[in-house]
Amino acid sequence: MKNARIIGVGHYVPERVVTNHDLEKMMDTSDEWIRERTGIVTRHWVREGETITDLAYNATNMALERAGLKPEDIDFIIVASIAGDAQFPGNGCFLQARMEIPGVPAMDIRNACSGFVYALAVADKFIKTETYRNILVVGAEIQSTGLDLSTRGRDMAVLFGDGAGAAVVTATDEPDRGILTTHLHADGRYATKLWSEFPSVINHPYITHEIVDSDRIYPKMEGRYVFKHAVSKFPEAIMEALEATGYTVEDLDLVIPHQANQRITEAVAQKLGISMDKIVSNIHKYGNTTAASIPIAMSEAWEEGRIKDGDLICLAAFGAGFTWGSVLLRW
Template sequence: MSEIRAGILGTGMFVPDRVVTNDDMAKIVDTSDEWITERTGIKERRFAADDVFTSDLATEAAKIAIANAGLTAKDIDYILVGTASPDNSFPNTANYITKNLDVIGTPALDVSTACSGFIYCLELATSLVNSGKYRNVLALGAETLSKITDFRDRSTCVLFGDGAGAVVIGNGGHEVIATKCYSHFNYDALNRPSSGMRIMPSTENIEEGYQYIRMNGREVYRFVVSTCVEMLAEALESNNLKPEQIDLFIPHQANAVMLDFAKKKVGLENARMVININKYGNTSSASIPMALAETVDANEIKEGELVLLMGFGGGLSSGYAIVRW
């Protein structure tokens, strides 16, 4: 029996139709297009309609990725979804997707590590395929962050957008040659206080906005330029790679200024970096698979190139993947 080598068979992405520009945001809070663009690189983002949820966006991205893999939904053996904005705590978002794709009975799992969620899903999907137990695993990142954004907080509400990205992992394709995930506990840096049992919903908590995303931008910036840079250096060293061997760098789309700094600090100046935060904002777990799918659709990855994916976010958490295209 030949050795199994898990790889990416197909990619897909999907975003809502509604475009919300910085000028639109300036009508809601005290901000401006110039202020947002200079500090984040964001020009616009997409918001889902009130009756559209994370599983809906994920389903559309999944259909595209499955078709691009030359498969049907019935060929998918396992579904993994990274999300910080699930339809419900339970049933999980992945469960809704099995219904939408008419594959009820397929094992389906949500991964709740916010912006790192897709990398976690990718590592799990790769392991499941390499185990030989599952043939084709769908790994997604999907969000409707507009539904949990506090539009009274100008420091965060301008950042987030909605969207979904997906990959199908199977034997062959573009090999996932390395993955690694990390957990770094720092609750205060990035959280959604009233999203579980620790802080239950109440009139007082709702008035305080505990149901919305809260972020300490300075803490997140410090985390990325220190811990995440160290993680990338370790990723290269442990896989016997030099920075100049990386052809394409696809990081979580958090802040264009911060990402450019991190890229230079780790020595990836020669690598092309995918940035689409200008169009979609920070879409948390969806940002990496969306950026990958968009790059594939534009035919901007050459065969044989090394692609480095980096995720970081709530928890705090982080992770990377290296793919040989």
Template sequence: MYSSEIIGTGMYVPPGVVTNHDLEKLMETSHDWIVQRSGIEERRWVTPEVGTTDLALRACEEAIKNAGIDKKEIDCILFATLSPDHDFPGAACFLQPKLGLTDIPAIDVRQQCSGFIYAMSIADAFIKTGQYKTVLVVGAEVHSKGLDKTTRGRDVAVLFGDGAGAIVMRRTDVKDPKKDSHVWSTHLYTEGAGAKELWLEVPGMALGADRITHDMLEKGLHYPQMNGKKVFANAVRRLCECTMTALKANNLTLDDIDLFLFHQANMRINQMVAQELKIPEEKVFNTIQKFGNTTAATIPIGMAEAVKAGKLKKGSLVASAVFGSGFTWASSVYRW
């Protein structure tokens, strides 16, 4: 069995900054209301001609450059997204030629906010078994084109931003597990009974004769629907649970972790998790205030931002946990 390590990170967010004050012009809301409930101050939204794979491309190019490899060394692409350029084929198939690559597997991972850790887990398994040596893992989203930007949709619309993050994972030999860079473990979970608490109902193949109708559009069913209270409560519980599961699996304590990178859905969720687990504030790195919830992109964006901020350094022991639609959740511990 081999081990995997992260050798390069990259991120890209579109230049268009949308502040809470900008949203006040589109719907009945306020800067204070949004900050109070989510911690978000601004987010990035794309211009009309930009798609999800365009953002992914920029993040991947930066990750490959920072990894110090030739892109031709990549032998697998894993792309986590809930907002692909098209229904089919997968976004990874459109990203591959943009990167100038061909023939290698290009796989979409559809686990919403948990997608990136799921993709990391798959990459880790591929590398450990010797199937692939160098895997490009990317999370990217364009939410802004699919939000109800009226008062009717404000509870969801104010939360989401567009962006992409990527990492390069590579085979490594671990001589000292306590010091050498590698992924220690990943832990994946799903509770499908909660799927309709946060979902996009339309269009769909389970709706009758047509996957979308005028009536569905008039009702706004083509916009995301969320039971905020239920999602919030489940997110706090599951993030706490899977963080502790990852630590126990590796005989670690909370004190052993240098940095916690949690999914960026809501600042209040992360604050409550830190409070429940008694994690010092300085050990939790957040980006939601600047970028909003970029679902599958929040973890790799957080990695790249933490590196730039000097918070994530060679040798750092990191714990990540995510929760999202499905319900899905996951955690991972890795030495940077």
């Protein structure tokens, strides 16, 4: 049976940098307040006219170049994203068109911050069954255009950034290389603890002036509730992957978590008894880029030489749904 191995990673963020001091001018907040609660210093937001496809395409080009492949070598595309360049079709189709590879199947996964882990798990299964050989997995997100940039929405607005990360996943015959195990979970009982109600058909199929004037069109989060579950499910997912393969925390060379909040990352490290030196964290630069955060962090870690051949790496995510999961791989 084939294994799925990542052979190229790439990332891209918009040029526009938004600092905490910039946000102070938009809402009642402060640099100190944001840093203490989130660890975020800056984030990148798109300028008018930039699209998710633009971000995804740039990240894809970097990943393909590093993999030594061309667009026509890709035989399946998976894009993880909450937002879309359109309500439909999915971002995968827009990216496929930009890559000029008509006929190549494309799908979207809308699992918020867990999206990239879910997408990698799907790619892994397609390669193990020898359905496809070279799969492009992308996490791409634009959150900035859907935030309430007033004091009313500050708890969410200060968190999010825009960006994209990509990974080229290919088949290998090496039994101990590539993706070793994947684990996915969800608990829909908590779906409205972190969600965006509109556009929606649940309560009202049409957006009215009253809805626009209210705050119901913006994402909502019960922050303490999310924090409590995240610091529990993150380490559970990582330990599940290790136990499935007979490894221990001490065997890990690197953990690349979803970049949700620096306090969550530090709490997870403490629970696992792992040094922060072994955890990739770039939330101070980019904020929470949801589905894009893990591939961006993975690409940067590779650039910085923190990822080396033979390293045992665990990717882990927790997000809306609630959804969570892990991928354990040998680089």
